[in-house]
Amino acid sequence: MEGVSRTAPPRDDAAVRLTGLRKSYGTVTAVDGIDLTMRRGSVLALLGPNGAGKTTTVEICEGFTAPDAGEVRVLGLDPRADNDALRARIGVMLQGGGAYPGARAAEMLRLCAAYSANPLDPEWLLDVLGLSSVGKVPFRRLSGGQQQRLSLACALVGRPELVFLDEPTAGLDAHARIVVWDLITALRADGVSVLLTTHMLDEAEGLADDIVIIDAGRVVASGTPQELTSHDAGGLRISAAAGIAITDTAGAVSRACGGAPVTGAETAPGTYLLRGPTTPTAIAAVTAWCAEQDVQITELRVDGSSLQDVFLNLTGREVRA
Numbered sequence: 001m002e003g004v005s006r007t008a009p010p011r012d013d014a015a016v017r018l019t020g021l022r023k024s025y026g027t028v029t030a031v032d033g034i035d036l037t038m039r040r041g042s043v044l045a046l047l048g049p050n051g052a053g054k055t056t057t058v059e060i061c062e063g064f065t066a067p068d069a070g071e072v073r074v075l076g077l078d079p080r081a082d083n084d085a086l087r088a089r090i091g092v093m094l095q096g097g098g099a100y101p102g103a104r105a106a107e108m109l110r111l112c113a114a115y116s117a118n119p120l121d122p123e124w125l126l127d128v129l130g131l132s133s134v135g136k137v138p139f140r141r142l143s144g145g146q147q148q149r150l151s152l153a154c155a156l157v158g159r160p161e162l163v164f165l166d167e168p169t170a171g172l173d174a175h176a177r178i179v180v181w182d183l184i185t186a187l188r189a190d191g192v193s194v195l196l197t198t199h200m201l202d203e204a205e206g207l208a209d210d211i212v213i214i215d216a217g218r219v220v221a222s223g224t225p226q227e228l229t230s231h232d233a234g235g236l237r238i239s240a241a242a243g244i245a246i247t248d249t250a251g252a253v254s255r256a257c258g259g260a261p262v263t264g265a266e267t268a269p270g271t272y273l274l275r276g277p278t279t280p281t282a283i284a285a286v287t288a289w290c291a292e293q294d295v296q297i298t299e300l301r302v303d304g305s306s307l308q309d310v311f312l313n314l315t316g317r318e319v320r321a
């Protein structure tokens with residue numbers, strides 16, 4: 001309009017931006033105030049134990065689930081209000097194929113490709129994912145791993161700018177898993193943003209630029225794999241009878257290590273973590289103290305600062321709890 005100056009709204013450069021996201025199902029709080037920013041062109045892994053709220057978060061981003069509260073921006077758009085505009089720009093890996101179970105694999109992929117103005121070549125994608133030989137097989141007759149790979153192909157065939165992958169390698173054999181990892185790496189090199197959920201720490205560590213660990217619907221840690229692991233100093237993990245005086249053990253280790261700070265905690269009955277030095281002197285001090293107290297150690301392990309340890313320390317659970 002002449003004489004009216006319009007200022008374009010600022011472009012949201014994040015692939016995904018979540019602010020104060022909440023979602024409950026009846027009395028169950030699935031997402032309890034998640035804030036998250038995902039950079040465009042990056043791979044972000046959402047990690048968390050079962051029931052942490054990963055799938056709910058992703059479903060909200062995809063526009064399938066409405067949040068109770070909070071703001072959601074995906075490629076700068078509202079996934080529900082702007083669903084049509086967004087649908088053409090994102091790829092979603094639906095569990096179970098999200099398709100007519102009678103459709104043949106290649107047919108299904110071509111159908112998905114037909115929704116896009118500039119799709120990838122479906123035959124090429126079938127080949128890359130090792131599905132060429134089952135192109136004529138109906139979806140329901142494919143093995144679980146083949147169905148999984150076809151779902152991935154359907155998510156990618158439209159050349160999305162951003163793709164959501166909910167446990168993309170769950171149930172795949174080692175070879176297929178590597179194929180999928182290579183594909184995700186290639187997508188990232190092409191500038192595609194990838195948000196994946198996973199229970200596999202090596203997958204998150206190997207693929208992701210950024211990791212967000214969620215537990216009970218909240219973000220408990222986030223950062224690059226290096227940032228997450230460098231904050232955790234590690235320690236000595238001990239298994240012995242329940243109820244030993246672990247603070248005394250910590251004191252003995254500290255004295256042996258020249259007064260270095262050492263803290264001790266019983267993380268589960270009979271399982272202890274001594275945070276502090278993990279040197280041969282520290283280990284010798286632990287075994288000497290246990291010998292003096294007649295405490296039988298059944299396991300003594302040096303915890304490095306692996307993502308597994310970070311995860312365990314933050315959530316108190318193994319990844320598949």
Ligand SMILES: Nc1ncnc2c1ncn2[C@@H]1O[C@H](COP(=O)(O)OP(=O)(O)OP(=O)(O)O)[C@@H](O)[C@H]1O
Binds near residue numbers: 053
């Ligand atoms: N449609 C639903 N109706 C009721 N409760 C639900 C629904 N979807 C999820 N929940 C509950 O919300 C919580 C979070 O579930 P969600 O599936 O988001 O977790 P998750 O981290 O993806 O778990 P998993 O790794 O087991 O898939 C769980 O307690 C779950 O039982």
